[in-house]
Amino acid sequence: MKEAIGEARKAAGAGEVPIGAVIVRDGQVVARGYNRTETEKDPTMHAEMIAIREAVRVLGGWRLSGCSMYVTAEPCVMCAGACILARLDAVYAGTESPKSGAAGSVRDILTSGVLNHASVYEVGILRGECAALLKEYFAALRK
Secondary structure, three states, X not given: OXXXXXXXXXXXXXOOOOOEEXXXXXXXXXXXXXXXXXXXXXXXXXXXXXXXXXXXXXXXXXXXXXXXXXXXXXXXXXXXXXXXXXXXOEEEEEEOOOOOOOEOOOOEXXXXXXXXXOOEEEEOOOHHHHHHHHHHHHHHHHO
């Protein structure tokens, strides 16, 4: 999660919502991403989507079985859906996203069992640090 937090700090430095993600396989980081929606003017440029795209390129296939994602905040509907479609084994989030989370907060796409795949999901890894990044960003934005 520390690696994902580093990616989130890059997003914050670029004026983006500070969310970062890394994908790990066999204990090695194979892909990383941080939010770039404002920079790229593209609503799909979430940290998770960028990391998935990079992992697919690096590993040479769209099925990311054997991989886990560490992301600083609970994925949204788009990102949770992409995690399922990519067949990620597990998704580990730093903190909940009570307004847009799709892993239990608003919806449950990752573990519902309704789709053709389900990922293991755990939230709360370095929760305080991950939540603080978001709180600081939105407090500054409101000023």
